[in-house]
Amino acid sequence: MKRIFALVLVAVVGILLFSGIYSMEGFPRYGEAEVSERVSMSYIDKNVTRENQEVVFGVSENLETGSANIVTSIIVNYRSFDTLGEVTVLFVSALGVSLLFGSFEGRLRSRYKPNFILRTGSKVVFPLILVMGAYIFIHGHLSPGGGFPGGSMIASAILLMYLADEDFRVRIDDFKKTEGIAGAMYVLLGLVGLMISNYFLSNFLDTGTVGTLFSAGIIPVVYVLVGLKVGSELTGIITDFLKGEVE
């Protein structure tokens, strides 16, 4: 009975939400939003602080944000403060996990040993995944991806090693230190911006030519820090979750 009631409730709320949204005047239909009337237009044209100019990949120099990836330019430049916040969200979640499992010890084991192909094969794949992860966060301002996906990829390599080798251990203290240092560096970068140009987290470096690896000012620096931080944080969470409960 309770389940039927819950189902009916969910259906009613769903219908209300749908009909509510689609009866709103001004709610744009899919694909019909007028971008020129939104703040996003200026993110695309990179003309928040300067006159509108054509942006040409590989040619335009010293734009207000040198990131060729528009999403990255919003996340790590125009709204970098939000990203610092999201980085903190993951940080404090990992902190909570480690507090919760602080008293737990050992690690989960399955009844059967991983077979030898998994054991050796994963060791071959492990460095490749690491390189891929690092590539993703280093090129975050040029290609899709960035600090969060790159860091997750690094942590997934660690998870693979945990699954493939029951005796695999990481030195968790080193990961914690990396996490703390990378996070502190991000805040310090913001404070340096505050000192140089009077705006917290301002892009105080030369933004270079759009589309080249060494461009976009502090964006690649931030993404490398975020990548290292997310990678070590998720590694910490995985390690904590593999701990066994002490009776």
Place this chain on the structure above:
Amino acid sequence: MVNPVLLIALPLLLAFVSIVFKAYKNNLLVFGTLLNAGLVLTLNKGQYIIGGFQPPFGINLVLDDFALTGILIINGLFLVITLMSLEKLEGFASVLLVALAGLNGLVLTGDLFNLFVFLEITAITAYILSSASKEYRYAFNYLVLGTLGSGLYLFGLIVLYAVFGTLNMADLSVKMAAVDASQLVLPSLLIFIGLAVEVKILPFNGWVKGVYSGTNSLVGPLFASVYAAGMLFVFGRIFAQVIPLGTYLRTSLVVLGALTLLAGEVAALSKTRIREILLYSSIGQSGLIAALFLSGLVFVAVMQLVNNALSKAILFTVAGQMADSTGTDEGEELQGAFLEHKIAGVGFTIAALSLIGLPLFYGFISKMNLLFGIFYSDNYWLPVVILLGTVIEGTYMVRLLVKLWTPGDEGIVSEKAFATERPLTIQSSKVMGIVVLSVVLLIGGLLPAVIQDNLTDSGSLLDEVTPAYLFDLKGGQ
């Protein structure tokens, strides 16, 4: 000139550093709270841009009188509460530093998505702190409800962004005011529900009972005064300044707030455990303050908020300490507990009486003003509800005070011999904190001008629903 972003950035920096230097994390916490409380006093009002991009394109911090009152209360109380209960820190120092950054961000930000980020940060620290009681079921319950709440807030925000194409509060409030309010019921309601979970408004406050009733002398006052104040300031910012509500929606939400007030007070009346009484009183006060914000009476709402935050900090510290040291907070078991602890007892009494709104204390000034305020706005049913709530509140608070001061049953002359034999200890750090907070309540009651001067502007600024600052859609650095 000190930039208020330091109030967010410095605790965050210290939190990251505290992971590297684990051994010093408690020292870093004390340093951070002292630093923040000092910085608050040096701030100048104004708009502070982050990243160098003019709003609505970039994110800004808005430090008007409203936000200034908020961060004064939050950083001040955070400092006092942390120093009072340092022995309860356990492993939570880094989490508390993040919480401090998050709460400051909540009150300061001028951007609705940025607010969501800080809402998440603050809520997650609250989930972690609520697990300090080892009652994991309640903490999990809170986690689920809180996450759902932030999800609904985000959903409402997405709808607003889809329609208006901006996330900046000031920009959005201008654009929303130009549209028929009946078109905006859905996103306004979603955002209301999202915040109502944290503000503890009926029927979204199911988590409060389990989480608040097990809190110790550190987490209890933090939740009931600092977190509650932070969330209420956000609520006030959004529903008194940013989102215009239609008449019907506004009235029904005010009714919801008034119902929360009555339900909370009635529930408190039937309880015997001190922390349960206090938690239902907190729900009631939240309902009252939310109703005042929704009625547009920002000035008196802020006054009542300050009164509630100061009083609850004392009440929950004493109640938490009773439970920590004697193993119970059952009123019956703690008869005459204050006979051995007169200073803490007097502080507790001042806080309780100020909460009810008796003369001599700040609560009287705030309650007088809020009743006048509502009468002037030609609302005649809300004062009746508030006075009824006050009578109920007075009944159970005085009943509790009598029990804690005079041991023995009714009709028998009270003697010290009837007092509880449970070993109640209250550390001198707590007694000092309680004295400081009670003195503030007394000063507010006897010389209201001292606190008033800080608040007066905040009312005049926000009583007009127009935003405090406007800007062109295009603009340079």
